Amino acid sequence: MLEIRDLHVCVEEDGTEILKGVNLNVNKGEIHAIMGPNGSGKSTLSKVVAGQEAYEVTQGDILFEGESILELEPEERAHLGIFLAFQYPVEVPGVTNKNLLRQAYNTIAREQGREELDPLQFEDYAYEKLELVDMKPEFLDRSVNAGFSGGEKKRNEIFQMAVLNPRLSFLDETDSGLDIDALKTVAGGINKISNEDNAVVLVTHYQRILDYVQPDKVHVMIDGKIAKTGDKDLAVKLEDQGYDWVMDEVASVSVNGEQQ
Amino acid sequence: MSETQALESMVGGEYKYGFTTDVEYEDFPKGINEDIIREISRRKNEPEWVTEFRLEAFEKWKQMEEPDWPNVEYESPDFDNIQYYSATKKKNGQKPKDINDVDPEIRETYEKLGIPLEEQKMLQGIAVDAVFDSESIFTTFKEKLAEAGVIFCSISEAIQEHPEIVKKYLGSVVPKGDNFYAALNSAVFSDGSFVYVPEDTVCPMELSTYFRINNMQSGQFERTLIICEDNSQVSYLEGCTAPMYQENQLHAAVVEIVALENAEVKYSTIQNWYSGDEEGQGGIYNFVTKRGHCRGDNSKISWTQVETGSAITWKYPSVILAGDNSIGEFYSVAVTNNKQQADTGTKMIHVGKNTKSTIISKGISAGESNNSYRGQVKISPRADGAQNYSVCDSMLIGQTCGAHTFPYIESSNPTAKVEHEASTSRVGEDQIFYLQQRGMEEDDAISLIVNGFCKEVLQKLPMEFAVEADKLLGIKLEGSVG
Numbered sequence: 001m002l003e004i005r006d007l008h009v010c011v012e013e014d015g016t017e018i019l020k021g022v023n024l025n026v027n028k029g030e031i032h033a034i035m036g037p038n039g040s041g042k043s044t045l046s047k048v049v050a051g052q053e054a055y056e057v058t059q060g061d062i063l064f065e066g067e068s069i070l071e072l073e074p075e076e077r078a079h080l081g082i083f084l085a086f087q088y089p090v091e092v093p094g095v096t097n098k099n100l101l102r103q104a105y106n107t108i109a110r111e112q113g114r115e116e117l118d119p120l121q122f123e124d125y126a127y128e129k130l131e132l133v134d135m136k137p138e139f140l141d142r143s144v145n146a147g148f149s150g151g152e153k154k155r156n157e158i159f160q161m162a163v164l165n166p167r168l169s170f171l172d173e174t175d176s177g178l179d180i181d182a183l184k185t186v187a188g189g190i191n192k193i194s195n196e197d198n199a200v201v202l203v204t205h206y207q208r209i210l211d212y213v214q215p216d217k218v219h220v221m222i223d224g225k226i227a228k229t230g231d232k233d234l235a236v237k238l239e240d241q242g243y244d245w246v247m248d249e250v251a252s253v254s255v256n257g258e259q260q
Numbered sequence: 261m262s263e264t265q266a267l268e269s270m271v272g273g274e275y276k277y278g279f280t281t282d283v284e285y286e287d288f289p290k291g292i293n294e295d296i297i298r299e300i301s302r303r304k305n306e307p308e309w310v311t312e313f314r315l316e317a318f319e320k321w322k323q324m325e326e327p328d329w330p331n332v333e334y335e336s337p338d339f340d341n342i343q344y345y346s347a348t349k350k351k352n353g354q355k356p357k358d359i360n361d362v363d364p365e366i367r368e369t370y371e372k373l374g375i376p377l378e379e380q381k382m383l384q385g386i387a388v389d390a391v392f393d394s395e396s397i398f399t400t401f402k403e404k405l406a407e408a409g410v411i412f413c414s415i416s417e418a419i420q421e422h423p424e425i426v427k428k429y430l431g432s433v434v435p436k437g438d439n440f441y442a443a444l445n446s447a448v449f450s451d452g453s454f455v456y457v458p459e460d461t462v463c464p465m466e467l468s469t470y471f472r473i474n475n476m477q478s479g480q481f482e483r484t485l486i487i488c489e490d491n492s493q494v495s496y497l498e499g500c501t502a503p504m505y506q507e508n509q510l511h512a513a514v515v516e517i518v519a520l521e522n523a524e525v526k527y528s529t530i531q532n533w534y535s536g537d538e539e540g541q542g543g544i545y546n547f548v549t550k551r552g553h554c555r556g557d558n559s560k561i562s563w564t565q566v567e568t569g570s571a572i573t574w575k576y577p578s579v580i581l582a583g584d585n586s587i588g589e590f591y592s593v594a595v596t597n598n599k600q601q602a603d604t605g606t607k608m609i610h611v612g613k614n615t616k617s618t619i620i621s622k623g624i625s626a627g628e629s630n631n632s633y634r635g636q637v638k639i640s641p642r643a644d645g646a647q648n649y650s651v652c653d654s655m656l657i658g659q660t661c662g663a664h665t666f667p668y669i670e671s672s673n674p675t676a677k678v679e680h681e682a683s684t685s686r687v688g689e690d691q692i693f694y695l696q697q698r699g700m701e702e703d704d705a706i707s708l709i710v711n712g713f714c715k716e717v718l719q720k721l722p723m724e725f726a727v728e729a730d731k732l733l734g735i736k737l738e739g740s741v742g
Contacts, residue, residue, distance in 0.1 A: 050697050054689070074696035083697070090694040094712025103708070104698035111699070143712065160698065 001065060001199050002026040002049070002168055008059035009041075009048050018044045020224035021060070026168070029196040033210055033235060034203045036221035037243045042203045043087055045221070046170040050084040051077045064168070078104075079111035081167030081198075085157035085174045092144040097156065100144050101126065101163050108164060129162040133189040151182040158189040165193075170201045175209040187212030207239035220246050278504035278534055281369045281474050284349045285393075291340045294318065297447055300345045304416055307423060313431065317446030320437035327440055327574075330603035331632040331664055334572050337479075337510050337545060344448040346393040346478035362398050366390075369472065373501060387412055389453045389469040393478055396451045401465060408464050410494075411456040415483050418454035425456055429487055433516035433553045433580070441512040441574075442549040445481045449514065452482035455494060457523075463494040466722055471500040473533070473544065479510035486516070488523035490556060495526040495722055500569065504534050506542045508571060513548045521556030521583065526564070528721055529577075530729055533569035538627075540599030543571025550577035554586035554612075562589040563606065564720040566729045571600060576634065578607035581615035581643075588617040591717040595710075595733065596629035596661070605635035605666075610646040610676070619650040622714045625661035632664040637678055639671040646676040654684045655713050657706070685713075707733065 002025070009019035018041045026032055036042050048055050049062060051074035061068050069077055092100065105125075106116040117125060126140055133155045145153050154174050161169055171190070175183055190213050194200050202209065210218075210232060218235045220228040222243065227250045228234065238246070286303075289296065297318055301311040326336055348363060359367070359377055370377050370390055377390060377398050387401035389412065396414030405412050411422060418426050436446040453469040473480045488494055500511075511533060519525050527550075536543025546569075552561035563577040579588030590606035608617035617637065625631040637648045654663035665682050687709055695705035710733055711718065721729055 050693075052693055073702075074693060075699050075701055078697055078699040086694060086697075088690075090688070090691050092691060092695070092709060092712055094715035095708055100695070100698065100708065103704070104695075104700060107701075107704075108699040164698070 001028045002201075003063040003066075004045075004049075004060070005063070006060040007045075007048070007057065007062065009044060009055050009057050012054055012056045017058075018055070018224055019048070022221075022224070022226055024219065024226060026199045026201060028167070028199050030216045031194060031200045031202065031213060033215040033218045034201060034221055034226075035205065035207075035218065035235060035238055038205075040221045041224045042221050043172050046084055046172045046201075046203055049077075049170055050074055050082060075107075079108055081108075081112075083161055083164060083166030083169040085154075085161055085169065085171040087172040087176070089145045089148075089153040089157055091146045091148075093146045095144050096141050097144055098123070098126065098140040101160060104160075105163060126163060129159060132162045132192050133159045134185050135159055150177045151179065154178055155182065155186060155189075158186050158193075162189060162193050166198065168199050168201070169193075170203060172203045173205065174202070175204050175206060183209060184212060207235045210235050222247055222250055225250075275504060275534060277373060277501035277532065279372070280476075281365050283363060283365050283474070285475060286347045286349055288343055288345045288347075290343045292318075292342070292344055292448065296344060300448060300450075303345065303347070304419075306419055309427060310419055313436065314447050314449075317436040317443050321440065321443035321447055324437070324440045324443055330574050330634070331630065331666070332572050332574065332601040332603050334508075334545065334601070337508070339444075342510060343475065343478040344481065345450060346475040347395045348392065359398060366392055369474070370470065373470070373472070386466040386468055389414060389467075391451050391453075391469060391471045391482060393450075393473060393475050393480065396453075405463070405465065409458040409461055410463050411454065412467050413454055415449075415452045415454045415485060418456075418485070422454075422456065425487065426454070426485065429485055429516065429518055431516075433518060433551050434514050434549050439549060441547040442514050445483060445512050445514045445549070449481045449483035452484040452513070452515075453486075453496075453498075454484070455486040455496060457488045457492040457494045459489040459491060461489075461492045463492070466495050466497060468497040468499065471498060473509055473511065476507060476509070479512065481511075482513045484513070484515040486525060486527070487518045488520065488525050490521040490523060492520075493524045495528070497528040497530070497722060499530045500533050504537070504542060508536075508543060508545050510545045511547070511570075513550075515548070515550040515577075517552035517561055519552065519554050519556060519559035519561050519586075522558045523556060524560045524562075525552065526562045526722075527552070527577070529563075529565040529567070530732065531565065531567045531569050531573075532732060535569045535600050536571040536598065538598045540571065543600070544569065546570035546573045546575060548575040550575065552577075552579045552588070554579060554581050554583050554588060554615075556586070557583040557612070558585045559583050560587040560589075562587075562591070562720070564591040564717065565593070565604075566717070566721070566732065567592065567594040567602060567604060568732055570602070573600075573602040573604050575604045576606055578609070579617065580609045580611065581617065581646075582611045583615075584612040585614045586612055587615070590617075590619045590621070590635075591720045592621045593624070593714045593717045593729075593733070594622070594631055594633075595624045596626070596631045598627040598629060600627075600629040602630070603632040603634055605633045607636040608638070608648060610637075610639045610643040610648070613643060614645040615643055616646070617648045619648070619652070620716050621650075621652045622717055623652070623654045623663055624657065624710060624713070625654070625663050626657035628660045630662040630664070632666060634666040634668075636668040637670070639673050639676040639678065641672045643673050644675050646673060648676075648678045650678075650680045652680075652682045653713070654682075655710070656684065656686045
């Protein structure tokens with residue numbers, strides 16, 4: 001579904017290179033976790049896949065269903081079914097969740113040749129999805145993220161994901177700042193949304209969400225590259241031992257590489 | 261498209277109303293002097309007292325200086341080069357009584373503007389007075405309104421047919437010499453609307469006036485007078501557009517509202533005069549005096565405005581809260597783009613006891629425009645228990661525009677309560693990216709953000725027009741992301 005090839009990315013404003021050759025394949029039906037220390041480029045990768053214009057791709061490619069998406073606007077990527085749950089969900093005062101989501105849902109439906117929903121149909125549909133993240137109907141009528149607590153914002157992202165039903169979702173640190181109950185709710189939502197036809201990439205600092213969401217693959221990102229890939233056990237080892245040992249491995253490989 | 265380009269194209273959305281109508285005008289000389297004023301009065305067949313009103317205003321105007329305190333810069337109009345009266349030639353020299361007698365070109369103009377004058381094509385429940393340059397072309401639903409006792413006609417007709425009412429109220433809220441542009445208007449005023457709602461009457465329809473400036477040489481100096489008697493209510497809306505010309509045109513209007521005991525007047529404006537091109541060439545100078553007088557106890561006057569057009573706007577719809585327990589409201593959205601400049605706000609003058617006023621102002625600036633809120637809240641010594649609540653929010657789109665707030669608060673009564681809140685925000689790229697990620701086009705994203713920002717004000721518009729205003733904001737800001 002998603003194929004990232006030797007992706008190099010720098011910040012448009014000052015040219016700092018953040019991603020230095022990322023390779024990643026995500027198939028449908030899979031859940032991946034990307035872990036790594038602060039500043040390793042995890043969040044940047046999510047934003048670049050979503051089409052954030054502040055970054056420039058200098059080398060490599062991102063293929064979605066076999067087609068390059070590099071030239072597509074963020075909304076065009078969304079129309080293909082790419083979703084990003086934001087690390088810091090943005091507030092839009094005066095615009096209700098319902099209004100935003102209905103407009104978003106219908107735009108995507110239109111682009112994908114599916115039927116649009118009128119306000120009443122949409123309300124019924126949204127109510128169903130609210131249950132997935134254990135949110136009250138009032139949530140629909142509140143302004144998007146305005147005055148929400150940190151936990152509510154994160155749950156709202158998963159709710160939006162449930163409503164828009166994307167094919168590929170990047171969840172950028174959706175688990176950060178959640179207490180254990182909220183974490184369970186969010187993880188439960190992800191599990192219910194995840195199915196054989198879609199894929200989820202969890203970008204996270206912590207192993208703990210992986211106690212509730214079972215990943216097929218765990219990647220460690222160090223200094224702009226995927227340094228190591230493994231299964232759930234890798235995440236546990238990272239939690240116990242930190243990232244130093246992975247960094248040491250990377251360093252010795254590159255030293256050896258240079259010696260050859 | 262980069263976000264900057266997108267925001268520019270959104271604020272700089274194409275002006276859809278910039279066409280001209282080819283009609284034949286009566287000859288009228290340019291410039292202003294006593295003879296010209298007498299000639300305007302003569303052509304309109306006015307009684308002597310109106311001519312006197314005009315001449316006295318002209319005398320005052322000659323003594324006055326153009327105000328220089330607003331936060332706007334422009335080249336002063338050449339008052340000798342303006343044509344102060346501009347009427348189309350008519351078959352028999354009479355205002356048409358039947359829609360079929362209206363010049364087809366003009367009918368088509370209104371059709372294009374989305375304001376068909378045929379009653380059966382109209383939105384249900386809205387009566388329209390169509391003002392084209394200096395004259396009212398046609399007024400719909402007059403008979404139906406008359407059944408309820410409501411008079412809705414042009415001010416020129418009112419002077420002929422209801423002189424006793426006009427004489428009693430004309431200039432009673434905005435005196436002849438109130439300010440430079442009000443004095444000019446009082447001297448040369450052309451057409452405008454007249455509304456009279458008798459006692460114990462709720463006006464059965466929304467009333468509206470659609471102003472169109474067509475003639476390149478002329479200015480528009482309309483005069484509107486609304487009187488609402490005891491226990492009555494009316495809701496009135498005006499809309500404005502003009503063709504795109506290289507030259508600036510002057511629009512200096514006066515609106516007077518009188519609300520008697522328990523009366524309620526709601527006045528809404530959607531102002532979309534041509535605002536000039538991207539370089540600031542052309543556009544309307546919109547210098548307007550609007551004032552309401554809550555004369556009776558428990559009366560209420562509410563101004564709602566959506567200001568998107570004009571090169572320069574200078575406008576402060578105000579309320580004098582004379583009656584005890586009277587209420588004044590001002591809800592405003594002012595959008596400026598390119599090189600537009602707006603200095604707009606309100607005055608709430610509390611005189612009566614327990615009077616209340618609310619001011620909600622939302623300014624949105626994009627491009628290289630400048631948007632100022634200027635508001636005065638004055639509590640007089642005998643206004644015990646007066647209350648004011650003001651909110652002034654500014655939103656900036658891009659890096660090259662300006663937003664300013666000039667609140668003046670003057671309280672001479674210790675029991676009064678005045679609250680003022682202000683905020684400035686910027687439409688962020690992160691907000692736009694967020695909405696784009698949810699599938700929205702950039703322009704739709706900005707439109708949604710701006711509409712959210714203005715929601716409190718847009719909600720105050722009559723339902724039929726809220727949709728229009730929504731669309732207008734969208735067009736106005738198309739492609740203007742910074």
